[in-house]
Amino acid sequence: MTFLERLQWRYATKKMNPAKAVPAAAVERIVEAIRLAPSSRGLQPYELVVVWDPAVRAKLRAAANGQSQIEDATCVVVFASWASYTPERVNAYFDRVAEVRGAGESVEKARAATLALASAASTSLDGSHAAKQAYLGLGVGLAAAALEGVDSTPMEGFDPAKVEEILGLSARGLRATALMAIGHRDEASDWLLALPKVRRTRASFVTDVRA
Ligand SMILES: Cc1cc2nc3c(=O)[nH]c(=O)nc-3n(C[C@H](O)[C@H](O)[C@H](O)COP(=O)(O)O)c2cc1C
Structure with a gap:
């Protein structure tokens, strides 16, 4: 399959098959793709917490409106973004x-320039900026999973305070900031699988500016 065919194949899986595990090596390649994702200034202002432990995933599920993918997946990647750009973090990067x-x-x-910007009273380098970078990582992770033929569910339907x-x-x-369940679709019972993908038309989505 081409990359575009893989993107057509993927969908935000609603029901994972708990009996079909994703090999650890495939999960590691997805994690590595996220580590390679670009970020503003290269600071990578987020970390990944990869939760394999079923007992911890049961707690996460309760904090995420009972979404079953969290327990039925092989693991859940938690995108944990910096609450602030502290001098320690900025220095560690440089x-x-x-x-x-x-x-x-x-x-x-x-x-020096980044430390000055991060400590300015009205800085653009704040928790919201960090979360945007985490979402970029999420996007790369979703595409990487699709390339692996692995299913995933991006999630922001959870209580951040509880997950924290x-x-x-x-x-x-x-x-x-966001969760990504990694597993395999339950082909027999995922209601979403039968429905075609909905996307805006190219005409309503893209404006070409040509000479
Ligand atoms: C940031 C983000 C958060 C999302 N949160 C959830 C969620 O909590 N639960 C869920 O089942 N789907 C969630 N989705 C899936 C979207 O509804 C889905 O990606 C969108 O409808 C497009 O469909 P597709 O991904 O199946 O092509 C989320 C997607 C994104 C990108």
Whole structure:
């Protein structure tokens, strides 16, 4: 299948088959795709919490309107975005840049500029900015799963405060932004499978500006 055929194939799975596990190596490739997703300034202002433990997933399900995918999937990826761009986080990123690319004046200039922006009174680098980057990771993750022939459900139908409490995220300065259940569709009982994908027409979605 081509990439576009894979995107047609994927859908936000409503019923997963708990008897069909996704191999750990496939999950790891999806996680790696998310790690490779771009982010504003490269800061990757979110972390992934991959929940395999069925007991923890039972609690997450209760915090997510009882959505069955959370328990029937192989695992659930929690996108936990930074509540704020602290100096420690910004410094850790530029330390990493220096480690990978080598230290130098340009890295330090970028570090100073980002630290100044992050600490400004009305900064654009806030929790909302971090959450946007997490959603970009989610999008890459959904596409990566589709390429693997693995099903997934993106979810924001959950109580963030409860998820943060279950996973101890607040204490780490993280916010539960989105969930992604990874599993295999239950072909026999997923009501959504029979319905065609709904998308706006190209004409209503795209404006071409040509010379
Ligand atoms: C950010 C986001 C949050 C979503 N939250 C939920 C959710 O909590 N539960 C669910 O079953 N589907 C959820 N969806 C699935 C969307 O309803 C679905 O992607 C959309 O209707 C398009 O359909 P398709 O993904 O099946 O092509 C979510 C999708 C996105 C992108």
